[in-house]
Amino acid sequence: xxxxxxxxxxxxxxxxxxxxxxxxxxxxxxxxxxxxxxxxxxxxxxxxxxxxxxxxxxxxxxxxxxxxxxxxxxxxxxxxxxxxxxxxxxxxxxxxxxxxxxxxxxxxxxx
Amino acid sequence: xxxxxxxxxxxxxxxxxxxxxxxxxxxxxxxxxxxxxxxxxxxxxxxxxxxxxxxxxxxxxxxxxxxxxxxxxxxxxxxxxxxxxxxxxxxxxxxxxxxxxxxxxxxxxxxx
Numbered sequence: 001x002x003x004x005x006x007x008x009x010x011x012x013x014x015x016x017x018x019x020x021x022x023x024x025x026x027x028x029x030x031x032x033x034x035x036x037x038x039x040x041x042x043x044x045x046x047x048x049x050x051x052x053x054x055x056x057x058x059x060x061x062x063x064x065x066x067x068x069x070x071x072x073x074x075x076x077x078x079x080x081x082x083x084x085x086x087x088x089x090x091x092x093x094x095x096x097x098x099x100x101x102x103x104x105x106x107x108x109x110x111x
Numbered sequence: 112x113x114x115x116x117x118x119x120x121x122x123x124x125x126x127x128x129x130x131x132x133x134x135x136x137x138x139x140x141x142x143x144x145x146x147x148x149x150x151x152x153x154x155x156x157x158x159x160x161x162x163x164x165x166x167x168x169x170x171x172x173x174x175x176x177x178x179x180x181x182x183x184x185x186x187x188x189x190x191x192x193x194x195x196x197x198x199x200x201x202x203x204x205x206x207x208x209x210x211x212x213x214x215x216x217x218x219x220x221x222x223x
Binding site for chain 2: 045
């Protein structure tokens, strides 16, 4: 079966801009989570969506937001980009019971 | 979720067993031990999880102590492709929110 697909794979944005990242989960998975990975802070949980509702949220400012569509696809948005938002953004999908499947990530560079 | 403690790094000779320890002394009765690994710049990959019994799958074995305060992930015959950062994570089981709290993990280097 197809894995978790994240688009785009690489992105370069300028400070102050906004960006939208997309994640297509494995078919049948209703839970989609987002993580940010930086060299300094490691892997940090951003938020989780389940059946189009945000079920959990990490400790990130309101500039980070997300949504989930009826087909379980999810997007995350970062507004007013800062240099510190440069990171690998990872999406994971799961049925919610056992293992989570991660995508290859979107590498965001803010200049 | 309970906090975990892992060594920063470990080396293992190719073909030998890699034993990666993890301490989770504050684990609760309904918390499972999960192991994920991340090969450089890729998304994390699930390896195995367990509650209190030892578990084995095609990738690894998980040994959990009787008091559940620590566990060991065993890769029986390490290969160069097993070089990665290994994360031990504790989370509440069941169908609730699926949030993984990653620590710094153990960087395993498999040496030829």
